[in-house]
Amino acid sequence: MTFTIRPVCHEDLPAICEWPQDEAELFYCFPKAHYPLTEGQLLEAIAQRAESSVVVQSGRPVAFANFYRWDQGGVCSIGNVIVAPSARRSGAAGFLVDQLCAVASSKFAAAQVQISCFSLNTAGLLLYPKLGFVPFAIEERQSRAGERIALVHLRRNPPSAGQ
Numbered sequence: 001m002t003f004t005i006r007p008v009c010h011e012d013l014p015a016i017c018e019w020p021q022d023e024a025e026l027f028y029c030f031p032k033a034h035y036p037l038t039e040g041q042l043l044e045a046i047a048q049r050a051e052s053s054v055v056v057q058s059g060r061p062v063a064f065a066n067f068y069r070w071d072q073g074g075v076c077s078i079g080n081v082i083v084a085p086s087a088r089r090s091g092a093a094g095f096l097v098d099q100l101c102a103v104a105s106s107k108f109a110a111a112q113v114q115i116s117c118f119s120l121n122t123a124g125l126l127l128y129p130k131l132g133f134v135p136f137a138i139e140e141r142q143s144r145a146g147e148r149i150a151l152v153h154l155r156r157n158p159p160s161a162g163q
């Protein structure tokens with residue numbers, strides 16, 4: 001199946017809100033949100049972020065992410081990464097992250113792209129190194145239950161324009 005990417009639109013919100021299957025999944029992609037994810041919470045995040053995008057497959061959105069930091073010539077940080085349960089392990093997340101890295105380079109001239117992943121998110125921890133990200137810091141955080149968890153920060157240099 002072929003993937004395309006486009007800006008998120010209002011019609012995508014109900015589907016995206018259904019993707020986190022439980023409180024833990026929502027915490028991984030959107031730690032400030034409360035389960036279940038609502039359109040209001042999602043709209044608030046979109047309003048504070050840049051390049052909120054969806055990957056589309058067979059006419060349906062299957063993945064979502066954005067930048068929570070976007071510095072011209074500096075660092076772009078990808079956040080809110082989530083994939084529809086039906087599209088997991090399909091390549092949608094990798095496609096989305098690669099496309100956002102290209103945007104970081106072409107639109108923001110970013111020297112580096114960062115992404116963070118909670119230690120309990122095994123799928124993310126296994127995916128991001130395959131996409132060229134390397135860990136550079138670990139930050140202690142608390143789960144919703146108050147348990148100590150690690151937030152692993154990873155980075156990669158985006159392709160230079162014209163590559």
